[in-house]
Amino acid sequence: MEVSRRPRRFFIETWGCQMNELDSQRMAGQLMQQGILPTREPREADVILLNSCSVREKAEQKVYSRLGEYRRLKRDGRELLIGLCGCVAQQEGERALARVPDLDFVLGPARVGELQDVLARRRAGERVVATGFPAERTYDVDAVSRHGEYKGMVTIIEGCNKNCTFCIVPQTRGPERSRPLAEIVREVRHLLDYGFQEVELLGQTVNHWREPGGDLDFADLLEEVAALPGLERLRFVTSYPRDFTPRMVEQVGKHANICPSLHLPVQSGADSVLRRMGRGYTRREYLDLVAQLRRARPDLALSTDLIVGFPGETEEEFRLTLELVEAVGFSGVYAFKYSPRPGTAAPRLGGAVDAEEASERLQRLFALQEGIQRQINAALVGKSLEVIVTGWGKQPGTQTGRTPCHRVIHFAAGSEPVTLGGVTRVQVEEAFAYSLLGRRIELGGTSGTAETPGTTGQEG
């Protein structure tokens, strides 16, 4: 009898931040080393991984309904392994196995490097829970599947020691742990050898990196990494305002290949709310830092995170947030309604804001921000920008890319489309709140213009 053979396939669904994206690339790489190939179709998969996020309650609730959908794929008797990974895995552990009978294993973020071992143990019959934060961790840079990515991501610091009162990350990602500089430089070099033009350094508090057992800090790391030959664009995310030092600001101003875009979460514009959040800086200190950064790098585009409806937030406190948003002129805002997370201090503060009131505030914030973005982006019309091509556009014959300030830009591909990850120049012809539209121009055909975002009245 002829035995039908087909390659084994895996499907990974990723939620949340860039750290999770990189973890998914690491897991994909380990599966490919075992000869298991990727698929975009869960019904074709022999291994399904749900790489989850628990920053907001809604995402966490969705995990169980999604696992329920995947479980149903086991009904046709096919051999299928389902793993829960990411922050919900760390948080739920054994509970997830008890709640989802067909779940095969649970793999926390600090145990991603152990996927192959976990699969082997499962195949031997064990339902595995691999969570917690071991001192020794496996990280094989050669086993990261970066296929299709225009930028290479490198974790430089894991976990967080800050304990902001709303945040679950210190529980799910564990205590702070910096990687040695030599290891980071080796990984960046490895990416450059593979042809990546853009590298993004990752960490929950990326600018709190310290050389383990040494004196070097993030300013020294920037100095060393930015100087690596062949590195066109260097980004880092997420910066913690209080951890920025004058030396780091100086580095941002000094290296042209450090991208003029910075994500600097402020969370609220009111000192009283910042205190209740345990953020450790004031509105004035944040605005002073913004002013220092813009002095060092006038073309800097800033984005931020904001929480609306934090316990006890009054209309006046929210108004201060709107004022701050207007004063800074952010090029992007990631704003969410406050979501109570288990094991955090904020739910005990009392003063819950009415859900409708919080939604209404969020809408007001979005409306304000949309107007600001339209104004900032409109100032780019007519400028020629260097663009890294990230993919094909939705319209036939168009491509999309990212400007140095990380804005999305669409343009006609022309007769010779640029390969993914390649660099071209695009003249901006139209601007919207969330993207730009332009046409490709010959290199050297138009004088280069810096992508300078406008501001709406800068304080500080």
Ligand code: SF4
């Ligand atoms: S700095 Fe605060 S918000 Fe950021 S990960 Fe740490 S605890 Fe969470």
